[in-house]
Amino acid sequence: MKFPKILVAFILAASSVLMAQQKEVSLEEIWSGTFREERLQSLQSLNNGEEYVVLNRDRESGAASIDVYSYKSGKKTRTLLSSNDLDKIDSFQGFKFSKKEDKILLSTEVEPIYRRSSREIFYVYDVKSKDLKKVSEDKVQEASFSPDASKLAYVFDNNIYILDLKTNERTQVTKDGEINSTINGITDWVYEEEFSFVKAFEWNPTGEKLAFLKFDETEVPEFSMDLFGKDLYPTQQVFKYPKAGEANSKVSLHMYDVKFKNSEEIDLGDKYDVASEAKTSEDFSDFYISRIKWSADPMLLSVQVLNRHQNNLDLIFVDAEDNDATVVLNETDEAYVDITDNLTFLEDNSFIWTSEQDGYNHIYHYDEQGELLDQVTSGDWEVTNYYGYDKKADKIYYQSTENGSVNRDVYSVKPNGKNKKRLTERTGMNSASFSADYTYFINSFTNVETPHVYTLHRTKDGKQVREILNNSELLKKNEPYGFSPKELSTININGNDLNMWTIKPSDFDENKEYPLLMFQYSGPGSQSVSNSYFSSNDYWYQLLADKGYIIVCIDGRGTGFKGAEFKKVTYQELGKYEVEDQISAAQKLGERSYIDKDRIGIWGWSYGGFMSSNAILKGNDTFSMAIAVAPVTSWRFYDTVYTERYMRTPQENASGYDENSPLNHVEKLKGDYLLIHGGGDDNVHLQNTMRMVEELIQANKQFDWAIYPDRNHGIYGGNTRLHLYNKMTDFILEKL
Template sequence: MKFSKILVGLLITATSTIYAQDKEISLEEIYDGTFRQERLQSLQSLDNGKEYVVLNRDRNANTSSIDVYSYKSGEKVRSLLNSKDLSEISRFQGFELSENEDKILLSTNMEQIYRRSSRGIYYIYDVEGKTLTKLSDNKVQEPTFSPDASKVAYVFENNIYTYDIASGEETQVTTDGEKNKLINGVTDWVYEEEFAFVRAFDWNKTGTHLAYLKFDESEVPEFSMDMFGQDLYPSQQVFKYPKAGEANSEVSLYTYELAAEESEKVELGDYEDFYIPRIKWTQDPEILSVQVLNRHQNDLDLIFVDAEDNETEVVMNETDEAYIDITNNLTFLEDNSFIWTSEKDGWNHIYLYDEDGELENQVTEGNWEVTDYYGYDEDSKKIFYQSTENGSVNRDVYSIKINGKNKTRLTEKEGMNSADFSADYTYFINSYTSTETPYEFTLHNAKNGKLVRKIKDNSALLEKEAAYNFAPKELSTIEVNGNELNMWIIKPNDFDENKEYPLLMFQYSGPGSQEVSNSYFGTNDYWYQLLANEGYIIAAVDGRGTGFKGAAFKKVTQNELGKYEVEDQIAAAKKFGEMDYIDEDRIGIWGWSYGGFMSSNAILKGNDTFSMAIAVAPVISWRFYDTIYTERYMTTPQENPSGYDENSPINHVEKLKGDYLLIHGGGDDNVHLQNTMRMVEALVQANKQFDWAIYPDRNHGIYGGNTRLHLYTMMTDFIKEKL
């Protein structure tokens, strides 16, 4: 009798456990940081290669410190600086060590300008003397130590200045800087956004010369945005923005000799309508390297400039039928030979050239891509890099001799591996993730990849997530239009193959991008878990034009952005619809930016396939987007009008049959609200019903305060109602 009661009790308990609901994820949890992964704080290796420094913040005391740690033990060794010991400032937001590590630039009161640019109040800290000097009373841009740390160069109101630390003397290098007209030493909007750099000046090795770029924006058309704010009247943000086919800034190169306090223009040659996407001094203090790129971005010269007489010589030329990607991978060795990366054989690989620009050897080769170049160790004659050799959804870290021999895989786990090397290449910190593993950080010996110690992982996050019983993100491939495309899929946790489910597809699809990788959940993946709990299947497919599968696969979309990428999303959706467990009448698609361009095209051109689409901050016509990005893939509208117009959603609005939600930020300096407004007008005139929302003053990221939560609540409700 007692045995029976115990057995019945156990059965009731077990049954209750089986039918108990897993914890339901909420939008509030997703966007309040509940599932935020622990990351390794940004660190910088000291020259000794045995120690690194980290910026630590004490939020309770409102102080900042630069602390030194041992690579091998992970223990704190000492502090270089703690703001509690400074009377002038209570804390700082960032720091930069001088080359000889005896001085530190501290940034305070930082103010964002565009995506990569900012200005702030800076201080110079003397490590030995423990003294603090204010660089300028003005908020300045891009302060940079000279190699011997005797001076700092910076930009204020579009002019370059140098500051002598010992004397406190300030010298104005340029005087013609003027807002929306002439810029010295920092890039204009389109260079910053598309060539991904802001500081447009560089010290030579001995600190005797500065090289800098000057941007004449006079002929660049202005763009203005109304910013509504909290005042009675809106303000206007006005800036120079060259749209496809319009005038760019005229860019010119100068060298400045500090002793003579004189600038001299460098005559680069007989170039018209060109870009200078990179300048960099070589190991020879008299030789400056300059990259000059034609407007179509398929013909690049590497030029050496002799600072003595400003004579120029083209030492290398590279051409491509489509375009050439600009990187930071140019490395000069002690004898001025140099390392370069190129897609010239159809895959991105590493090459070695001598000091005259003659090819010595191709260091890496194979049907895989070098995806990051970490550097070269003079002592071991090794190059360190990351690649897709173990599959385009994975990354591994390798070393290889500069002669192309003795390649060594330094990482073991399959997934996404990324390295940060010590200054002398003794160690590297590896960050690793996979679909099953959130970020974990480990220290390794750079010689053989051997594990030295574990640093940090996200086991606590995994424990927290266990209560939710999240569905896995499954990686696979799908055959579409003759190609094996990478994909991931998330199914409801109680998935039943005998049931039918609605499908939501996500994609970005821009040239060289990647959404399908062997990596753990990002913020949107938690949103997808919420949708999966509501009975949706979510999937992503990287179609033609995306990256890391060779140049031909990436560049097939040249001159026709939105054609092959859309065809692949439509074909993938049709293939999904053929599966027994997917309802072919309930397939939706969404995307942001380029992805919004894609989702808009998909519901129009694929109106018999997609019943719903959401487009966030979409490009609606490439005629409205900037010169550098757009013309890289499309040439100009004057040369390629059909490429621009045939694949523009604005010219297909009459095809809309499904439910369409259009969302934009009113302060988007990147993809302008103009895109959405023109799409709205076209839809109205075609008498097509749709939903739309504008977030006042929000930029391309549409965030700040409660904005993200509101945005994703709106999209969730739209999906649940319409799909």
């Protein structure tokens, strides 16, 4: 029988599509980077606003270069510096410009310490003379140019030094620095982790003063971790870690006079919590200095001081000429006040500030005395990023959830709140990187159907100038797998419409029953459900979907971007309302005809591991399986800043800590439970899992567990992630 050519072609095409859809994704592909998105390299705008620089690297030779590109054309205009032209170094890992861009600080031999900190060998490159100067023979931290680039400040062995780049004179600013005792100019562990900064010194705009923080860690208890390595004897890492309710570092602010080479401690007044039982002595000042920043007045330093309960924030101005301190703005909250980097000073020293004081995070404009001039934004939505103020256009640029909490858009608005304009057009997650003079911005866009696309836009009207980079090749690569879409929706749980995404099997049949796996993080102010493309975990979920699972993620109460009340309902009760929402959601989903209510599992990492552990214990009739990776099992084990922000101290709120601790509910375990941790986790200590293991053993409860030796909170390196996800996949396939 002879078929028409058109019919034959149709049959072949249909067969090809069917075969393509049958291609299964593998864990090896996921964790080898097969589905990695192309991202725009970290770029930095030059002062002229017309050009930007990118650090490029030759993969074969390892050589690094700082290349200059035109915003408008996207074409490379020149190479500012190449390591091929340098005699003293083969390459460099990072760079920083001086204010006038006449000198470049190059970082080499970078040695990571914790999440944000590192030690490095630094060099200073003079753009005009092409001279290259080594800063120190030692690896130092947080090197920073003075405003005129004549000097460089840095930290070595917990002391601050200033190097005169003209005379090579080196001045030791502090001399009392000592490991695990006194820190100058950089933050301690808990500040770095929870207040998200390491460099704790700032040059004033004229280079005459250096403001810095000092941390007295003497009373902070030590934490130790055994690292097994490959030598005959293990080593031990010992560092100061203040657990909830224990002593913090005593922090103080100091002002150094560069000319006279002397320092003076600044009196910030009584800022400690009288009610706190965590003080170790009568004069222990329990407060945090969460930010320091020089204002538009070169002799006026702004200091943000937070009480230990973190519900009372003072914005203080320090006059660097007489070191007098004045409280300019005070903000309080029944729960806690969040710290941001959104403080911006205008030329008249009025300032932009963000706050949740009306129930949603919005932008405010205050004069130099702290008197409110205007509430710039308002409404039942959140400002999620503040980009800056353009003096020439008299506009503020920000990102917000005005188009729904799972979306982001970029806007401009006058400081008085008028003439607001949406600068982005596509619905999804939009973010912006502005040129130095705000002429252009690069928009990063993604949604559930689109991997990241980078486009250049005119700031004045948002019009697209050109496309810079897209991920169309990734979409082509994904086609043969026939991946299921990530479906966005809401589910009404405990009186709230919660954001949810769902991934179903590609051959989903609503007349069949499927097991359900729930993922969540659930930490305060977090977001796991957004209008964005697949992450690495989403490809793993596609693998599980191919094997007949439905995967769901729900952001319950306590998560972010729906207003302060929604976020702060979990205050003093971490693990209560969030767990109730996951249990209720699982029960409601289990009522759907295509979900097997007897085969519902849940998993999470870190806070999510705390949640999944509680869920299988408190929801033992709902969840038949749980995986907890690097979980907190008692908030008594976690650090002061994070934990007390949401829970107060254990001395004040013992029931809040204990009633929602998985350690106290182990007897309720019915289902299959897998517990995983990294042995070198400096953040959520292995202690959490070891205590959980002991409680389960004493309750005679069977469970599975795995420890990854010497791995930190991220549990990665070599084949570690692949092994971890193989283990979790096998557990799910066997138990759920």
